[in-house]
Amino acid sequence: MPVKTIAILDYGFGNIHSLLKALNFIGQKTIIADSPQNIASASHLIIPGVGAFGDAMKTIRNKDLIIPIKEFANQSKPILGICLGMQLLFSESEEFGHHYGLNIIPGRVTRLPQPSLVNQEPEYKIPFIGWNRILPSVTWKNSILRQVIPETSMYFVHSYAAQPQDKNNTIAYASYGHHHIPAVVKHNNIYGCQFHPEKSRASGLSIIESFAKL
Amino acid sequence: MSKNVRIIPRLDIKSQNVIKGVHLECLRIVGQPGKMAERYYNENADEIIYLDTVASLYGRDNLVNIVSIASQNIFVPLTAGGGVRSLEDINKLLRAGADKVTINTHATKHQEFITAAAQSFGSQCIVGHIEAKKTKPDYWEVYVENGRQPTGLDAVKWAKQLENLGAGELLVTSIDQDGTYQGFDYELAKKITAEVSIPVIISGGAGSKEDIAKVINESKVDAIAIASLLHYQKETIPQIKKYLCL
Numbered sequence: 001m002p003v004k005t006i007a008i009l010d011y012g013f014g015n016i017h018s019l020l021k022a023l024n025f026i027g028q029k030t031i032i033a034d035s036p037q038n039i040a041s042a043s044h045l046i047i048p049g050v051g052a053f054g055d056a057m058k059t060i061r062n063k064d065l066i067i068p069i070k071e072f073a074n075q076s077k078p079i080l081g082i083c084l085g086m087q088l089l090f091s092e093s094e095e096f097g098h099h100y101g102l103n104i105i106p107g108r109v110t111r112l113p114q115p116s117l118v119n120q121e122p123e124y125k126i127p128f129i130g131w132n133r134i135l136p137s138v139t140w141k142n143s144i145l146r147q148v149i150p151e152t153s154m155y156f157v158h159s160y161a162a163q164p165q166d167k168n169n170t171i172a173y174a175s176y177g178h179h180h181i182p183a184v185v186k187h188n189n190i191y192g193c194q195f196h197p198e199k200s201r202a203s204g205l206s207i208i209e210s211f212a213k214l
Numbered sequence: 215m216s217k218n219v220r221i222i223p224r225l226d227i228k229s230q231n232v233i234k235g236v237h238l239e240c241l242r243i244v245g246q247p248g249k250m251a252e253r254y255y256n257e258n259a260d261e262i263i264y265l266d267t268v269a270s271l272y273g274r275d276n277l278v279n280i281v282s283i284a285s286q287n288i289f290v291p292l293t294a295g296g297g298v299r300s301l302e303d304i305n306k307l308l309r310a311g312a313d314k315v316t317i318n319t320h321a322t323k324h325q326e327f328i329t330a331a332a333q334s335f336g337s338q339c340i341v342g343h344i345e346a347k348k349t350k351p352d353y354w355e356v357y358v359e360n361g362r363q364p365t366g367l368d369a370v371k372w373a374k375q376l377e378n379l380g381a382g383e384l385l386v387t388s389i390d391q392d393g394t395y396q397g398f399d400y401e402l403a404k405k406i407t408a409e410v411s412i413p414v415i416i417s418g419g420a421g422s423k424e425d426i427a428k429v430i431n432e433s434k435v436d437a438i439a440i441a442s443l444l445h446y447q448k449e450t451i452p453q454i455k456k457y458l459c460l
Binding site for chain 2: 015017018021022024025050051121125127129130131132155157196198199200201202204205
């Protein structure tokens with residue numbers, strides 16, 4: 001059995017360095033992937049990302065990385081999208097116009113719902129920056145969340161959120177006021193985390209560790 | 215209290231040490247950056263802020279090295295700043311493992327730098343740092359160079375301007391309250407958080423858990439940066455969070 005190698009997709013969006021440090025900490029062999037060849041050579045793929053959906057997709061397209069990522073998914077090799085990287089897995093986004101995504105998980109990316117006012121203060125700000133608890137939508141025992149205790153706080157930074165077409169794709173959610181926002185999605189071997197596991201203490205690292213063991 | 219406010223230890227760096235003063239002056243060594251950050255991480259800090267107070271004297275690589283070491287063992291967001299004046303400076307800090315970078319002096323002289331930084335790295339990692347001093351009733355002036363140089367800018371208006379330029383968050387330090395344990399500048403916190411819609415971290419003056427509760431109740435702050443109160447171990451992060459029901 002070949003050694004597992006995690007590829008971090010490097011397409012110029014997002015801080016790959018924090019992620020790299022987290023993978024080093026858990027002792028995982030990691031490569032930085034910026035070409036179709038080194039994506040294909042890995043056993044696992046992490047798609048990081050911060051920034052705008054449209055710009056990110058454009059860059060991935062210009063670097064000819066769409067087909068290699070889709071092939072990776074078709075071979076049932078595990079993929080983890082983080083933050084914007086999670087959103088890119090979906091079919092389309094409404095961020096600054098309309099943009100098509102990788103379409104690996106059917107669904108749309110929409111702006112966080114307008115917060116209600118409580119005592120004349122919005123319940124949350126957009127962008128949302130900070131910690132929020134994640135709760136199970138369905139059982140997460142057999143997923144990359146298996147080591148996470150329900151209601152553990154994770155670190156989120158976002159203005160948009162993914163809405164899977166199939167509600168069963170959401171395995172964890174976070175509450176924003178009275179809204180439930182998908183926090184972790186799962187579609188076969190494809191996962192997406194809206195929060196940053198690499199910045200969410202030991203519980204966050206356990207998610208990356210569980211992903212690496214898939 | 216249901217508000218989900220972040221508790222952030224603030225480590226001011228001079229050379230190889232964490233230092234702390236009063237009104238950003240009379241600096242004393244309080245510990246070692248790596249060890250202190252690790253202690254705060256183990257105490258469940260929500261983020262860590264490193265500010266190199268004399269970056270221009272010692273060169274910015276000092277901060278880069280400190281961040282680089284800290285980020286190997288600390289898995290909460292790291293914010294770093296002090297003397298940042300080019301996209302390359304930001305890039306170096308991000309590569310070292312910082313998640314956000316604060317910009318102060320350089321932004322007051324070159325406003326377009328905030329926009330360029332936000333476009334290159336995303337607004338979420340650009341924190342506008344405002345050091346404000348109350349110079350007359352209901353008026354706060356922006357100071358730079360670690361509280362030494364007045365700029366003539368109105369801190370409340372500057373906050374809005376930083377938001378418009380593309381900053382994703384603000385760190386607001388009250389020079390008057392810094393290191394005094396006399397409580398926050400509540401008026402300043404109220405004014406700035408009413409003016410902007412981006413998250414605001416308030417800094418300067420925390421003397422007790424009650425002060426922290428007060429600033430959360432009286433303004434729309436999103437995060438509290440704390441130095442002396444934690445550095446001198448008058449309070450711990452778990453004690454503060456318990457008191458605030460966080």
